[in-house]
Amino acid sequence: MTPVQGARARARIEITAAIKDEARRQLAAEGAAKLSLRAVARELGMVSSALYRYFPSRDELLTALIIDAYDAVGAAAEQAHATALTAAPGDHLAHWTAACRAVRTWAVAHPHEYALIYGSPVPGYTAPEDTIGPASRVGLLLVGIARAAYQDKGIALLPLPDVLAPEARRLAEDMAPDLPPPLAVALVSAWAQLFGLVSFEVFGQFNNVVQARDTFFAAAAERLGRETGLLRTC
Amino acid sequence: MTPVQGARARARIEITAAIKDEARRQLAAEGAAKLSLRAVARELGMVSSALYRYFPSRDELLTALIIDAYDAVGAAAEQAHATALTAAPGDHLAHWTAACRAVRTWAVAHPHEYALIYGSPVPGYTAPEDTIGPASRVGLLLVGIARAAYQDKGIALLPLPDVLAPEARRLAEDMAPDLPPPLAVALVSAWAQLFGLVSFEVFGQFNNVVQARDTFFAAAAERLGRETGLLRTC
DNA sequence: GTCTATAACGAGATAGAC
DNA sequence: GTCTATCTCGTTATAGAC
Incomplete structure (x- = not known):
């Protein structure tokens, strides 16, 4: 609730949304079976390990999309x-x-x-x-x-x-x-x-x-x- | 219709069926999106290029299954x-x-x-x-x-x-x-x-x-x- | 003619060392 | 986070066995 926490929380929400948006794009292009955390990370200019701070696994990302x-x-x-x-x-x-x-x-x-x-x-x-x-x-x-x-x-x-x-x-x-x-x-x-x-x-x-x-x-x-x-x- | 042609034709039919059977097995395990000619060939003890005698492409194999x-x-x-x-x-x-x-x-x-x-x-x-x-x-x-x-x-x-x-x-x-x-x-x-x-x-x-x-x-x-x-x- | 095997291509994923 | 070595894939060219 302090400004700093608020900014952090906001950033986290934005990045989470960006990850899901990119994942949805891949869903359309390649299908759910081929959804890969690495490809999502690459497209976002991140490193795959960074994604695990937002989604603990590919399946959890899938669950969020579902x-x-x-x-x-x-x-x-x-x-x-x-x-x-x-x-x-x-x-x-x-x-x-x-x-x-x-x-x-x-x-x-x-x-x-x-x-x-x-x-x-x-x-x-x-x-x-x-x-x-x-x-x-x-x-x-x-x-x-x-x-x-x-x-x-x-x-x-x-x-x-x-x-x-x-x-x-x-x-x-x-x-x-x-x-x-x-x-x-x-x-x-x-x-x-x-x-x-x-x-x-x-x-x-x-x-x-x-x-x-x-x-x-x-x-x-x-x-x-x-x-x-x-x-x-x- | 001669014996030789019959044997060849029979072998061809059998191998075609074996390829489709193995492909169906992969369909169940991995889904259609991940169906792979190489994996089918590997499982059958063949080499991937040999499959092209039976199916001109991965998509044609999919079409046959469909x-x-x-x-x-x-x-x-x-x-x-x-x-x-x-x-x-x-x-x-x-x-x-x-x-x-x-x-x-x-x-x-x-x-x-x-x-x-x-x-x-x-x-x-x-x-x-x-x-x-x-x-x-x-x-x-x-x-x-x-x-x-x-x-x-x-x-x-x-x-x-x-x-x-x-x-x-x-x-x-x-x-x-x-x-x-x-x-x-x-x-x-x-x-x-x-x-x-x-x-x-x-x-x-x-x-x-x-x-x-x-x-x-x-x-x-x-x-x-x-x-x-x-x-x-x- | 019919088939299989070898080798290779370009593209992409993956695992691990650093 | 980065880099690299090693996988996978579909597909093709080629050479040789039957």
Whole structure:
């Protein structure tokens, strides 16, 4: 808090940010598997051993990038949701699609960071527990939207097959004890399916298939929301 | 066709297979980005330059692995579909879920090959046109199942938003001119969402979330089929 | 013609001595 | 922090065995 400490702390923050920026650049150029502390250091005009004052290992740098990415996509979704909340109060389906579109927009703008968190696992790297919280942000937001809709007007979902009932109960207890188990199952499905749509676009599976990506995604996301019970249509 | 040619050809096929097998082993251990011709050659007791008799470059070896993977998952889905066709004739939803479950089963059994084709793109590698055909097999199978259902008893789908109408027409023309545009859109969405479910499981996003993976997936796949119009439920 | 081995290139990573 | 010696890589040219 003294001026000197403040300057030191500020420098540390700046250098940490510069390291992560350069690491993100390498992520884009070479992929997460080839991320190397040495190359980052070289590009920054530092010596590799100096980096260890900021990140104790390559894996910890990777973890920081992963957490940043989860936080960025989570914040984008949350902010879009907050905007939609005031722009169209009570329209739960609009809140849902706003969050979904924010996820897609962020992913298209940051394909390599998206690949880092929702693509193939990095060989030899296992995510520590620190990533669980940030990784849950989008999912928890979707749960929140569904909860608001449920408390507002209830939901009408298709009944689940009997074999899934225990898992549904367990899921609901884990993530949202106040919601009916079928809704919990529908939410987890929709969550995975949402990222299926985004991944297919970002990873190139839609090349030569889908052209009007924006409207296509918007329609699919709305459909997902409807099927999660946010609007009764039958 | 003479004995000598047959022996040569057989040896060539065997060595090609051995190279791909070893490459797949490295794929699992180090990831596609670090796949190295030299390491493959070393492990096989060959010299790196000898590999060029079989694959003109590292990227062509990658392409071969990608095509094999697409063909493997496509064949698995097609075979499961064929079995379901005779086991439950006329039950289009059962045919759909059988194909979906085969995709998941293959993916869980071959996570690294799955990651190669449906995960993050390999940095610096761009897939040649040869991969388009094999990459389309699962999608075309889903189209075929939907076509059978459509010709059998028609479909009832939600109307599309107007902005999506041109893209829907274009999509239907491209992939299945005999199917109504809304069905084409629903199929592409379901295709992407199916792989979203599989990717979340294979890539670890379901860790600490979904436990009964098999029944969860089966229910979600059935739901996807229903929503694609394979069964009218409203 | 078909294959393998040797050697080499230029580029990059890595380990250790200083 | 710096320098160097030694690795790796993809790829090619060349020569010789079958």
